[in-house]
Amino acid sequence: MSKQQAPIGVFDSGVGGISTLRTLAQALPNEDFIFYGDSANAPYGEKPSDQVCQLATQVLDQLKQHQAKAVVIACNTATSAAKQQLMAANPTLPILGIEPALKQAVDAGKQHILVMATPLTISLPKYQAQVTRFEATTQIYSLPCPGLADSIEKGHAGLAQTQALVARLMADVTAAPIDGVVLGCTHYPFIADMIRREFDHPVTVYTGYEGLAKNLTKHLTDQGLLRTHNDHRQIHFYSSRDTPAELALYQHLFEHGITE
Structure with missing residues (x-):
């Protein structure tokens, strides 16, 4: 698999980042995605910032094992608490984060x-x-x-x-x-x-999602990583709470949202 064909990693403390993933998947229809929800440790927003940074580092390591060509922190808390440290530790990996709009x-x-x-x-x-x-x-x-x-x-x-x-x-x-x-x-x-x-x-x-999607598209284009076609798109879901019920919830939220 070439680097251009590698998936984009998206992560959150739990299911929330799936709302971000839905927008990114629509904006980038030729890209494969790997979503990782750290539901076993959710929510991040009521933990100390140093613990959030540690958890985010562990999740990023999981996405790197899947050869992610870029990573989106689909968590406002993790972006604020950990993005700079993650970027410093991974200077060759594009890392973007969502922020309050x-x-x-x-x-x-x-x-x-x-x-x-x-x-x-x-x-x-x-x-x-x-x-x-x-x-x-x-x-x-x-x-x-x-x-x-x-x-x-x-x-x-x-x-x-x-x-x-x-x-x-x-x-x-x-x-x-x-x-x-x-x-x-x-x-x-x-x-x-x-x-x-x-x-x-x-x-x-x-939500800030549209701006994030544009920023991600620009990063991929500038680095020659944007896919122009994909006949067999794949979107995979992983969770630190690795149960069939949790992964089924992820899939349902991606396809239907929360109220259906």
Whole structure:
């Protein structure tokens, strides 16, 4: 297998990154993908940053065993806590990460932006620097959401619990004049409609996925790694919770999302 034919690795602390994978697979229809969900250690967003970095390093080693030609960190927490260290340790491997799409919402002219993310993502300097950059001209509401990613990990079976948790977490912000919602955890896009319904007015939701897909396409093109055709595309799923039920959940979420 040539390097161009090698798969793209995508990983997350659990099922959330599958929402990212869906966008990447649509944007890059000729690429093979390997997805690794570290569900046995989910969620990352409520762990110390040094532990997240250690876990992300272990997952990256798994993807390298599959000869990944590029790796996408489909986890906002792992991007903030571990991306720089992973890049330094793997200088020849393109490593990209998802980040809260706060700039995208600001550039769209939104004035009252709710950012929903894990407690760790919101506490790290990378996110705080973004807030500092924009808060002079934009009202930013930072909402840590403990337990939400873990609830979403249960898929359709946990929908009632997830709905109740969303209502409780958002109780203090739904009366604010929010016009944009940034989903700063890759688990959350699976329940984007549920989050929208908490407001009595329309809001625009931002994930950052389109920008990530464009960035990945550019990296592959610049390095001569972009595949132009593929008659037998393959997308494989792996998990640190290596059970048939977990892998079936991954496949279902990729094909249908969480509410079907």
